[in-house]
Amino acid sequence: MECPYCHHIETKVTDSRDTGSFAIRRRRECLKCNRRFTTYEYIEMTPVYIVKKDGRREKFDRSKLKKGVMKALEKRPVSHEKIEEMINSIEEKIRRTGTEEIESSAIGGYVMDSLKETDQVAYIRFASVYRSFADVTFFEKEIKNLAKEKMAEKR
Numbered sequence: 001m002e003c004p005y006c007h008h009i010e011t012k013v014t015d016s017r018d019t020g021s022f023a024i025r026r027r028r029e030c031l032k033c034n035r036r037f038t039t040y041e042y043i044e045m046t047p048v049y050i051v052k053k054d055g056r057r058e059k060f061d062r063s064k065l066k067k068g069v070m071k072a073l074e075k076r077p078v079s080h081e082k083i084e085e086m087i088n089s090i091e092e093k094i095r096r097t098g099t100e101e102i103e104s105s106a107i108g109g110y111v112m113d114s115l116k117e118t119d120q121v122a123y124i125r126f127a128s129v130y131r132s133f134a135d136v137t138f139f140e141k142e143i144k145n146l147a148k149e150k151m152a153e154k155r
Contacts, residue, residue: 008032072126
């Protein structure tokens with residue numbers, strides 16, 4: 001594994017942990033500069049294809065999923081570990097369907113559920129793009145729904 005700092009090719013693994021889904025987290029240390037970094041190893045699975053709203057099929061890309069979640073969580077107090085946990089959970093749901101194709105709307109639903117539990121501001125951000133909010137009334141409606149759910153949870 002190449003060191004991302006000095007590009008030396010010799011590193012050692014200092015810690016390995018199972019993330020609970022399709023990845024193994026490894027802490028590595030460069031044998032030249034002694035800096036540490038984290039890598040994730042993913043099990044290569046049968047490809048899953050995303051069926052877009054317009055009917056196009058596209059191979060599932062974990063990095064695109066992560067990019068969307070990261071954009072929603074931008075400048076929010078959510079740790080990198082929590083974000084990885086969310087991405088792993090969503091990917092696991094996708095893979096556990098057991099099908100080779102999944103609708104993009106199902107993935108959007110998984111993301112929205114996960115964001116709703118993690119950070120409601122990020123949830124509203126994602127929902128506004130995902131559901132194409134046309135004006136402020138859509139925001140008001142969604143915020144009222146969140147408030148109702150919060151009240152129901154407290155009972």
